[in-house]
Amino acid sequence: MIKAGSKVLALIVGALVIPLSLIGCTKSDGSGGRTEIVEIENTAQVFGRQGEEVTVKRHYMILNPPEDLMELKELVEGYSKDHPIEGEVEATEGRNRVFDVSFYRESEDLPRGWQPDEGYLNTDRLEHHKNDLVASVSWSDTDPKKNYDVYDKSKEGKIVKRMRFIEDQLVE
Known part of the structure; x- marks a missing residue:
């Protein structure tokens, strides 16, 4: 009788411990569910140095x-x-600096740690990931008011809702 009871107890404990331990082994997102912003490495751009305008992205x-x-x-x-x-980027006299900052959400197509790929047969650049763009900010030396665009997008990248601001003023 004691042997049968201990077998049942072992089955019950095993039925509870094994699934709980497997749940503990699942992949964590590393951020613990909190919001965090990280720069996407190797994507910063400065161009137009020879012209009248310099763009910083x-x-x-x-x-x-x-x-x-x-x-x-x-x-x-x-x-x-x-x-x-x-x-x-230093402002040179007579030249306007334009700033463009983009914010993307993490997704299956744009995972954390993503890097651009300029391979011979395959390229993967940020412009291929516009479906995951959720916010942008732009301004310049001539118009220092910051323009904010924020998006609610479906998983497929379709815009569900968009809001545009100039500084703190909602536009539209």
């Missing part, structure tokens, strides 16, 4: 972006204030 990934578009705008605005890029 930066690309970031938002891990666990907020679903609320006002919260997303505030997140992007706060990040832009805390991480200014204006000092990265």
